[in-house]
Amino acid sequence: NRQVILKRYVSGCPTVDDMEVVAGAVRLAVPPGSPAVLVKNLYLSCDPYMRTRMTRHSEHSNFVPDYVPGKQVLDNCSVCKVVVSGHPDFKPGDLLWGVTGWEEYSLIPNPMFCHRINHHEFPLSYYTGVLGVPGLTAYAGLFEVAKAKKGEHVFVSAAAGAVGQIVGQLAKLTGCYVVGSAGSDQKVNLLKTKFGFDDAFNYKKELDLNAALKRCFPDGIDVYFENVGGAMLDAVLRNMRHRGRVAVCGQVSQYNLERPDGVDLFQLVGKHIRMEGFLVSEYSGDYYRRFEEEMARYLEEGKVVCVEDVAEGIEAAPAALVGLFAGHNVGKQVVAVARE
Numbered sequence: 248n249r250q251v252i253l254k255r256y257v258s259g260c261p262t263v264d265d266m267e268v269v270a271g272a273v274r275l276a277v278p279p280g281s282p283a284v285l286v287k288n289l290y291l292s293c294d295p296y297m298r299t300r301m302t303r304h305s306e307h308s309n310f311v312p313d314y315v316p317g318k319q320v321l322d323n324c325s326v327c328k329v330v331v332s333g334h335p336d337f338k339p340g341d342l343l344w345g346v347t348g349w350e351e352y353s354l355i356p357n358p359m360f361c362h363r364i365n366h367h368e369f370p371l372s373y374y375t376g377v378l379g380v381p382g383l384t385a386y387a388g389l390f391e392v393a394k395a396k397k398g399e400h401v402f403v404s405a406a407a408g409a410v411g412q413i414v415g416q417l418a419k420l421t422g423c424y425v426v427g428s429a430g431s432d433q434k435v436n437l438l439k440t441k442f443g444f445d446d447a448f449n450y451k452k453e454l455d456l457n458a459a460l461k462r463c464f465p466d467g468i469d470v471y472f473e474n475v476g477g478a479m480l481d482a483v484l485r486n487m488r489h490r491g492r493v494a495v496c497g498q499v500s501q502y503n504l505e506r507p508d509g510v511d512l513f514q515l516v517g518k519h520i521r522m523e524g525f526l527v528s529e530y531s532g533d534y535y536r537r538f539e540e541e542m543a544r545y546l547e548e549g550k551v552v553c554v555e556d557v558a559e560g561i562e563a564a565p566a567a568l569v570g571l572f573a574g575h576n577v578g579k580q581v582v583a584v585a586r587e
């Protein structure tokens with residue numbers, strides 16, 4: 248059972264050497280009398296927040312525990328298949344998504360915390376992306392937190408990523424004017440051609456982010472879906488309209504810093520901007536099921552498309568995770584550990 252562990256706490260940008268793929272014991276059984284299930288992991292999700300769990304007492308990681316270097320297998324959301332079940336409601340062959348280790352086989356103590364895969368007409372990996380946490384995050388952040396409405400001007404950062412690509416498409420479906428930023432011309436092109444954004448720019452090529460936003464939003468921004476923080480957030484706040492809303496989803500530019508960059512939050516006061524943080528975990532249960540059905544319909548009808556970046560094999564997992572911080576991923580980064 249090959250497993251990915253953290254070798255040491257990380258400072259600055261994570262590297263492949265901070266992790267190690269080790270051989271763990273294979274235990275193809277569940278403890279007698281336990282409701283646990285043993286699963287085979289098929290697709291592992293790579294998510295930027297995993298970096299926040301790689302620092303001791305990380306300020307960012309107060310909602311999930313840090314990984315313990317040297318022994319604990321990394322964990323995150325995965326798509327997996329039940330191999331052995333101690334639970335009456337789960338049987339071998341059932342497909343689930345939920346939190347498992349970054350390893351080939353995992354023991355899930357209580358499978359009731361997992362979701363069943365209901366839509367077999369799509370690639371299973373979609374449950375690490377558009378039909379899983381990133382899709383739900385995009386949906387809840389845009390509609391529950393930012394309350395985006397028809398005709399509004401919406402800006403999304405890290406727009407070609409797992410969350411951003413869905414935010415932009417949902418905002419377009421709502422009748423918004425949508426602009427995204429991304430870190431390469433290839434991604435900018437994807438935003439405009441594949442995802443139907445009205446406009447997009449490569450933030451790495453813009454000398455002045457404030458000027459870039461003014462060019463795209465001469466009348467200002469109603470909704471900012473915040474994925475990156477730092478200089479981009481600062482520039483966006485200067486371009487918000489009165490009573491604009493900022494859904495603070497994440498701040499990937501800050502995760503590798505010892506101390507977060509300064510941002511002029513006073514902009515919120517003068518312009519009555521509502522800026523609200525949220526965690527996707529608030530939107531589970533029935534809310535997730537409603538989302539899943541709606542998103543499956545959009546996918547079926549071709550109203551939403553998604554792009555994935557699939558790394559092959561568990562050995563590729565550390566590099567796939569590290570690549571998120573250099574923008575190597577085009578679309579949702581996922582690791583295919585096994586196909587079936």
Ligand code: NDP
Pocket residue numbers: 293294295296380381384405406407408409410411428429430431434474475495496497498499500501525526527528571572573574575576578579580
């Ligand atoms: P992505 O697929 O967007 O991957 C991360 C992307 O971030 C990279 O591809 C890169 O794209 C960009 N990036 C990396 N470093 C920087 C930097 N220094 N400055 C600007 N951009 C950078 O990841 P996700 O879609 O999974 O996550 C997007 C955001 O949503 C993250 O902040 C994440 O933490 C957050 N999130 C929050 C959740 C919640 O419950 N609140 C749930 C899920 C995600 P590029 O080439 O464009 O630079």
